[in-house]
Amino acid sequence: MRTFHHQHIKASRKRRQCDWCGEAIEIGQSYESYRWARPGDSGTVRQHPECILAMQQMAEREDWEFDWSPGDFKRGSIDER
Numbered sequence: 001m002r003t004f005h006h007q008h009i010k011a012s013r014k015r016r017q018c019d020w021c022g023e024a025i026e027i028g029q030s031y032e033s034y035r036w037a038r039p040g041d042s043g044t045v046r047q048h049p050e051c052i053l054a055m056q057q058m059a060e061r062e063d064w065e066f067d068w069s070p071g072d073f074k075r076g077s078i079d080e081r
């Protein structure tokens with residue numbers, strides 16, 4: 001069972017890397033952050049708003065049974081690079 005704590009951040013205070021596309025989330029840009037957990041594993045993911053939509057699309061298609069690394073996909077897209 002996974003749990004999510006999803007948050008919309010209006011303006012990033014630090015320069016971050018998007019966990020979907022691998023591109024930068026610049027200071028002052030908005031991003032989406034969520035925590036996830038499953039037995040023995042948990043983490044925080046930060047993504048561009050358009051990238052979290054892409055991830056949700058992928059999750060529905062793959063029934064959450066997929067792994068990815070930052071930069072595997074194009075920004076805001078489920079197309080692999």
Ligand SMILES: [Zn+2]
Pocket residue numbers: 018019020021022023047048051075076
């Ligand atoms: Zn991104």
